[in-house]
Amino acid sequence: MSLEADVRQHVSTSTGLSDTEVHALEHLARQPIGPAEIARLLDVSTAASTGIVDRLEAKGHVERRPHSRDRRRTEVVITDSARSEVLQHMGGMFRALAQLDASLSPDEREVVVRYLRGAVAAAEAAGPLVETVP
Template sequence: MPDDERERLVLRTLEAVQVFSDAMDQMHGGLRGDMDMNASDVAALRMLIMRERSGQDVQPQDIARHLAISTASTTKLLDRLTDSGYVERRPHPIDRRARIVVVTDVARADFYRHFGERLGRMRQGMAGYTDVELRAIVRFLADMSHALIEQ
């Protein structure tokens, strides 16, 4: 056990992050069941929607890198998502030899329909926090995200 109050607080915070991570895993498991998709397909769809919101084009190799899967597995994943009407492969806007992967309106609507209820509960959970507290949480989560993905 840590000796001082700061270290105890850091430990409690890390434990809370682990509990939150487990809750996110459970939520994503629920999404997989709701959408009748496997984990990689839901993760790819979620990644595509997040990147779309930030205005980033996504190429197949970006998905492979994000999911840590082979290019062959990525091709199979994209074939499944294309066949289900969730994504389209389009020419890259600058490099016509390359392709980008784009989420369809059907996928976006289906994802948000299933995610919407969960998102509403998350918003309710934030109702008791001040703007200052929410800004601190945003900063904390961004810092933790960077700590996890940076090498």
């Protein structure tokens, strides 16, 4: 299991949300998107995406709003309470990372940043590691 999946599982378990719901919230935390875009990003059907949004909306984690530029469309927006709840469960990790960062010298931080940028570039250049089947 990847670190990303481990973190998502932790948040899922501690919040009572499904892994898919947490994954949807990750995308929505970046910016409001429509249900069809959620379906595409999660690789689920639009019907499944609607169910995910319905459940998140019922729990008060998202709201449906008219699209900011195209009033015929709907966009899904994460609520402040959802952000707070996820941050509450992730706070310990964020504090530990801040302490780790503070413990590094400027030279050490430069090496870490250079390594991480290189690792991200290598991963992006490799493309998807797992082929998805339609």
